[in-house]
Amino acid sequence: MEVKWYGTATLVFSAEGKTILFDPFFPMNRELPRPDLSELAGCGDIFITHGHFDHLIDVPQVVAAGGGPVFCSEVAAETLLREGVDIRDITVLQPGKPVERGPFKVTAFKGEHIRFDLKLILQTLFNRRVISYRRNLGALLKGAVRYPKGEVLVFLIEAAGKRVLHLGSLSLDEDERYPEEVDILTIPYQGRSDLVSYALPFIRRIQPKTIYLHHFDDSFPPVSSPVEVQPFVDAVTENFPGIGIVLPEPLRTIAL
DSSP: OEEEEOSTTOEEEEETTEEEEESOOOOSOTTSOOOOHHHHHTTOOEEOSOOSHHHHTTHHHHHHTTOOOEEEOHHHHHHHHHTTOOGGGEEEOOTTOOEEETTEEEEEEEBOOOOOOHHHHHHHHSSTHHHHTGGGHHHHHHHHHHSOOOSOEEEEEEETTEEEEEOSSSOBOTTOOOOSSOSEEEEEOOSOSOHHHHHHHHHHHHOOSEEEEESOSOOSTTTSOOOOOHHHHHHHHHHOTTOEEEOOOTTOEEEO
């Protein structure tokens, strides 16, 4: 199995000539590499972790360009219908019920969204970046209103002898029973001022063989920010010396 990161939480998994796409989003930051629309549309099946704008807003144009079908929660489906996606291109997922797409077996589990802390909120609001990126504010406010989070899904992706537990937001449901013996845990590393200490309990709970970081780029400033990942790497190395870490570069394919 191979994975390619396109920035934010946009990931494409490949196996045996088949691809599946997660949370397609085109960065608002012009300094970041922009995915090619036709390339994302050519991936085919689209899975959505939750309904926030940076996970859902660009799905309609990917579907219009030939992508889909879309597999998502009920709330995300309602948003996509409102945004013009045909109901025939949408499948509402039931947690615990696997979906088989070629060599891939994809199972949704109940998840949770990261809880933004007050320190990060204040740092974001009272920052000169608000002025520097003021052109994005209107779109960000509109996106926050028009794209409700809804249910958060965690995906188990199985193919080519690998098991990947994929998170679109850094949190887990306290009562959900997640798969054991996971090869890869993907971690979206954005959304708090104390990400290192916040993330470690989830790693301890899942005990993956390897961690794959994503969502640590500055894709929709001034709300997003570039996240320094080295403190996380140091903490994982110290607390979980047997767990490997993958720090991907945008638009580069990595074999798992």
